[in-house]
Structures are given as structure tokens and as C-alpha cells.
Amino acid sequence: xxxxxxxxxxxxxxxxxxxxxxxxxxxxxxxxxxxxxxxxxxxxxxxxxxxxxxxxxxxxxxxxxxxxxxxxxxxxxxxxxxxxxxxxxxxxxxxxxxxxxxxxxxxxxxxxxxxxxxxxxxxxxxxxxxxxxxxxxxxxxx
Numbered sequence: 001x002x003x004x005x006x007x008x009x010x011x012x013x014x015x016x017x018x019x020x021x022x023x024x025x026x027x028x029x030x031x032x033x034x035x036x037x038x039x040x041x042x043x044x045x046x047x048x049x050x051x052x053x054x055x056x057x058x059x060x061x062x063x064x065x066x067x068x069x070x071x072x073x074x075x076x077x078x079x080x081x082x083x084x085x086x087x088x089x090x091x092x093x094x095x096x097x098x099x100x101x102x103x104x105x106x107x108x109x110x111x112x113x114x115x116x117x118x119x120x121x122x123x124x125x126x127x128x129x130x131x132x133x134x135x136x137x138x139x140x141x142x
Contacts, residue, residue, distance in 0.1 A: 003033065005032050009137075011026075012025070014027075028133045054083075054113075055088035060089060060109050060111065060113070062090060062092075069086055069089065070087055070088075070097060074101075083113060084114060084115065
């Protein structure tokens with residue numbers, strides 16, 4: 001409307017915004033004409049979908065297909081609910097580990113868990129529920 005963005009992909013069956021004197025179709029994908037720098041660096045929220053995406057749906061202990069989330073240091077032992085303490089885990093390993101420490105079992109993590117960073121993570125965390133028309137524009141997580 002004001003020339004601040006260009007429509008990359010429109011959706012004719014999509015929503016329409018109505019004002020007193022004008023009606024505008026809501027595009028599915030837009031490209032900003034100029035980069036808008038966000039002045040703050042917020043943390044990426046810890047969600048089940050985001051954690052599974054970070055660990056590529058692989059168990060942190062055996063490498064099998066992950067179905068659950070495990071706290072490396074159990075919450076019952078003071079472990080935080082954070083990106084650095086949560087990993088994707090298969091049900092078998094999660095059941096065997098229970099509320100024990102890795103040192104008590106003689107287990108090791110395949111990869112040290114870290115918090116994801118970058119602006120694309122805010123989109124990819126919700127990409128499973130995002131508009132399917134966005135997929136070609138989102139790219140792959142780093």
C-alpha cells in the first residue's frame with residue numbers, strides 16, 4: 001500500500017483486510033523494500049517442536065527416533081528447564097534413564113545441547129503449523 005514491501009506470493013483464497021475506504025487482500029509472502037533491524041536480541045522460546053527440530057528428531061543417547069523430551073539433569077535434582085538441559089529422547093532411553101544422572105548410568109550425550117540462535121529459528125519453531133505456502137521461502141535450519 002505504501003510501497004514498503006512487495007508481494008512475493010499472493011493467496012487469492014486468503015484473508016482480506018477491510019478499512020473504511022479500501023479493502024486489501026492479505027499476501028502469503030512479502031519482501032520488505034528495506035531491511036528493518038530489530039534492536040533487541042530476545043531468546044528463542046523453548047518449545048517441544050523447536051527442541052525436536054534442533055535435535056533433528058534423534059535421541060541424544062542412542063541416536064534412534066526421538067518421541068519425548070528428557071532433562072539431562074532431572075528436574076527432581078534441580079536441573080533447569082532450558083535449552084542446555086533438555087534433549088530429544090526415545091521412549092526406551094527416557095524410561096531407562098528415569099531420574100538418574102548420566103554419570104550414574106555411564107552414559108554420554110552424543111551432542112552437547114545448546115540454545116539455537118538466529119532469526120530463522122523464530123519461524124522454524126512454528127514451521128509445522130505455518131502456512132504451507134511459506135515452506136519454499138523458509139530455508140533449512142543452521
